[in-house]
Amino acid sequence: xxxxxxxxVLLLLPLLAAAQQYEFTHDDxxxxxxxxxxxxxxxxxxxxxxxxxxxxxxxxGSTLIxxxxxKPGQTLQVDLQRPLRVLKVEQDxxxxxxxQDGNAYFVTLTKLQQPGQTEAITVYYSxxxxxxxxxxxxxxxxxxxxKSGNWFIATACQGLGxxxxxxxxxxxxxxxxxxxxxxxxxxxxxxxxxxxLRKVTTNADHTQTYDWYVSNPINNYGVNLNIxxxxxxxxTYTGEKGPxxxxxxxxxxxxxxxxxxxxxxxxxLKAFEYWFGPYPFYEDGYKLVQTxxxxxxxxxxxxxxxxxxxxYLGRDLSQTGWGLLWDFIIVHESGHExxxxxxxxxxxxxxxxxxxxxxxxxxxxxxxxxxxxxxAQYVIGCRNNIxxxxxxxxxxxxxxxxxGDMYYKGGNMLHMIRQLVNDxxxxxQLLRGMNKTFYHQTVTTQQIETYMIQQTGLNLKxxxxxxxxxxxxxxxxxxxxxxxxxxxxxxxxxxxxxPVRVCLDEAGPYKLLTPTAQWKTLxxxxxxxxxxxxxxxxxxxxxxxx
Numbered sequence: 001x002x003x004x005x006x007x008x009v010l011l012l013l014p015l016l017a018a019a020q021q022y023e024f025t026h027d028d029x030x031x032x033x034x035x036x037x038x039x040x041x042x043x044x045x046x047x048x049x050x051x052x053x054x055x056x057x058x059x060x061g062s063t064l065i066x067x068x069x070x071k072p073g074q075t076l077q078v079d080l081q082r083p084l085r086v087l088k089v090e091q092d093x094x095x096x097x098x099x100q101d102g103n104a105y106f107v108t109l110t111k112l113q114q115p116g117q118t119e120a121i122t123v124y125y126s127x128x129x130x131x132x133x134x135x136x137x138x139x140x141x142x143x144x145x146x147k148s149g150n151w152f153i154a155t156a157c158q159g160l161g162x163x164x165x166x167x168x169x170x171x172x173x174x175x176x177x178x179x180x181x182x183x184x185x186x187x188x189x190x191x192x193x194x195x196x197l198r199k200v201t202t203n204a205d206h207t208q209t210y211d212w213y214v215s216n217p218i219n220n221y222g223v224n225l226n227i228x229x230x231x232x233x234x235x236t237y238t239g240e241k242g243p244x245x246x247x248x249x250x251x252x253x254x255x256x257x258x259x260x261x262x263x264x265x266x267x268x269l270k271a272f273e274y275w276f277g278p279y280p281f282y283e284d285g286y287k288l289v290q291t292x293x294x295x296x297x298x299x300x301x302x303x304x305x306x307x308x309x310x311x312y313l314g315r316d317l318s319q320t321g322w323g324l325l326w327d328f329i330i331v332h333e334s335g336h337e338x339x340x341x342x343x344x345x346x347x348x349x350x351x352x353x354x355x356x357x358x359x360x361x362x363x364x365x366x367x368x369x370x371x372x373x374x375x376a377q378y379v380i381g382c383r384n385n386i387x388x389x390x391x392x393x394x395x396x397x398x399x400x401x402x403x404g405d406m407y408y409k410g411g412n413m414l415h416m417i418r419q420l421v422n423d424x425x426x427x428x429q430l431l432r433g434m435n436k437t438f439y440h441q442t443v444t445t446q447q448i449e450t451y452m453i454q455q456t457g458l459n460l461k462x463x464x465x466x467x468x469x470x471x472x473x474x475x476x477x478x479x480x481x482x483x484x485x486x487x488x489x490x491x492x493x494x495x496x497x498x499p500v501r502v503c504l505d506e507a508g509p510y511k512l513l514t515p516t517a518q519w520k521t522l523x524x525x526x527x528x529x530x531x532x533x534x535x536x537x538x539x540x541x542x543x544x545x546x
Contacts, residue, residue, distance in 0.1 A: 024398040027102040031079065031161065032348070032399030034173060037106055040073030043176045044118060048166050051184040051207070052191075052227060054151045057143055058128050059084065063167045066120040066176075069113045076107045076121065079163035079170035084127040086167060091121045103163060123167040130164050132156055135293035140164050144292040146228060147253045151189060153227040154291040154303065159348070159401065162220035173346040173442050175217040183225050184209045192226045192249050194218060194301045195284045214300065215283045217440045219344045222299035226289045231255045237269050237286075240278040244269070245285040254290065257308040262288055264330050271368035272335060272361065277432040280342035280439065288330065295329040297336030297358075304329050318381030322366050322374050335361035343438045349394035350445045351401040352468060356392070356410025363415060372424075379415045380534055382408040388471045393445060403471075412537040413467040419535045420463075420499060421456050430455045462496045467537075469493075476500060476515060478530045479543035484523045487530060489515045491539075501533040502540075 029035075043065070050061035065078070080086055081103045089096045089107050098107040105123075113119065130140035136156035141164075146152045155165055163170040183191040187206045195214035202208050230249040237244045246265060250258030265288055273279060279286060284300040291303040294313070306313060306329035316323035339357035360379065367375025385408045392410055394402035403409075418427045434451060445468070453460050466474060470493050478487040489496050497516045504511060504527045513522065513530075522530075532538050 022395065022400060024395070024400070027104075028398040028400070030077075030102060030104040031170060033397040034171060035077055037073070037075050037077035038169060038171060038174070040069065040071045040113075041067040041076060041119075042070055043169055043174045044068055045178055045180075046168065046176045047180040047182070048223070049182045049184075050166060050225070052153065052225070054143060054153060054186065054227075056128075057131070057141070058126065059141075059165060060126045061166070062122050062124045064120055064122045065167075065169070066118060069115050069117050069119060071115055073113055074109045076109060077169070078105045078107060078121075078123055078167050079103055079161070080105060080123075080125055080167040081130060081161065081164045084125055084129055084165070087124040087126055089121055089123050091119065096121070105167075125167050130160070132293070136296045142292050146251050146292075148229070150229045151186070151227060152229075152251070152292045153225070154293065155224045155226075156291075156293055156296050156303070158221045158296060161399075162223055166223070168220050170220055172219055172221075172344060172348065175219055175344070175442060177217055179214040179218055179223070181212040181214070181223065181225075182209055183212075183227075185227050188229070189227050190230045190232075190249070192230065192287065192289045192301060194223060194299055216281050216299075218299050219341065219442075222297065222341055224296075224298040224301055224303065226291055226301070226303060228290070230290070233259070235266075237266055239269060239282070240273050241282045244279055244282055247285060247287045248289075249287065250290040254308065258290060261308040261327060262330070264327050265334070267326075267369070268331055268334050268365065271365045272338060274368060275361070275364045275428060275431055276338040277435045280337055280435065286334075286337075288334075295333050297333045297340050297354075299337065299341040302330075302333050302337070304333070306330070316381075317385060318378045319384060320377045320381040322370060322378040322381075323362075325370065326365065328362070331362055331365050332358060335365075338435055342435055342440060344442045346442045346444050347396050348399055348401045349396045350443075351394065352392045352406040352410045353443065353445065353448055355406040356414060359407040359411035360414040363411060376415070376535055379411055383412055383537065386412070388473065390471060392468045409467060409537070413463070416536050417452070417456070417458075417460060417463065419501065419533070420458055420460075426456075459497075462493060463498050465493045466496055466498075474498070474538045476502070476513075476530060476532055476538055476540040477543050478540065480528060481521060483525055484521060485527055485530060486519045486521050487513060487515050488519050489517055492517070500536050500538060503531040503533065505529050505531075 045066040047064040086105050098105050132140035132142045139156040139160040142154045144152045157164045161170045181193045184207050185191050191210040193212040195212045198211045234247045237246050248262050281300045287301045291305045294305045295303045311324045312328040335358040340354035345353045363375045363379040366378045390403045392402045392406045394400040421427045449464050472491045475491040477490045478485045499514045501510050501512050
């Protein structure tokens, strides 16, 4: 019995370690779940007003939240992260009571909330927002100076959440239909935010207020402010839906470099409209804005800090040479306009919907300008960055994303599914159709998987299970038998039966096999090796070497 207990403990230890890897908190649940205090109302409109005071690193302002009442409810959750604090909340001019629970505020409404009605509250706030430690990954507010000593300020809050700097309904499932953004900054500085600039007001206290308007739905983390001594220029791109206004903002000290590097935007738009369909925000235009950090996918206000160099800060993430022919931040962050800002995950556990497709967009951009082989070489080269440390899909309802493999492994999964489709135009129409079907919507992994299965006519569920929910790389195992080889899938999820194209011996012809977990026999005299096509992210080994 003692030996059995020891064996049981040894078997249980890895499971306990995995369970203890993430200790989710009450704050995580309040942030990551659709709480009862969120579920009864639907966002319609935000008006964010914020005064940015660089001298003491503070924000002061308010958010008007207009919403539709879906069902009876008298308590409403608004999110604002510490150390910022809510000062008061009003509805129809009446001050409301509220209680704070961590980073959530629960507002008690006195007016009867009638289903079908549209109501509004205004949340006033103030304080010093969290300073970004390593933006955009560990985000918040960035307070910095340009080369001339002028203030250079920005926000970056994906993952951390928009409530790090303004009060909002900080869950991705619900987006406003439109939004106004009013930012007051010291005179001489310019604010660039999302959408279109409606007016600039000069105030008596030596400040200026920039009023922006977003006419499309927008996710919370996509809202941004960028403040600096900017130079502005613009052009018009003739796209699939007609003329698209394209605006550029760069610091005066970097204007020459920016004017040269930002010419890549039109190439990006041309390639991505071909692959994904029309740019999703013609009404709000496209902007590329220099920032003091690497960059991020803020909707219609894409931010850039790649030092005006091709590649990723001058490096090719694929190590093939193709990644040095274009600017990584311009291509990748703009690709998010289709996958993140147009099609948005409901829960951050499904973040692969943003990052896998956008990583794959780098492949498609490369292919569009340099050929199909170049695109394939790029995405295959990026496999060196895959860790296979944990599943790509995270934990639901606690604001927890999965492995960073959602980038390179996710991109390779999509590239591999394209091989299974084996029809380039059908694949392109699938990507374009996805952006049309889920236009300006929040979605789940299940919706995306179901759509791809229906459009391809293929049973892709085992593929999604293997690459999104498991960490193992499938192995094509083979062994010689009289007159040929036997082969099967191992190191895979139950039911994994993905077809794979293989080369017979080192220089032999390609052949499509349909392995399962059971041995199958290939009649091929003299064949001793099965080598999977490099476009498939799998391994192969002889049975004797395992």
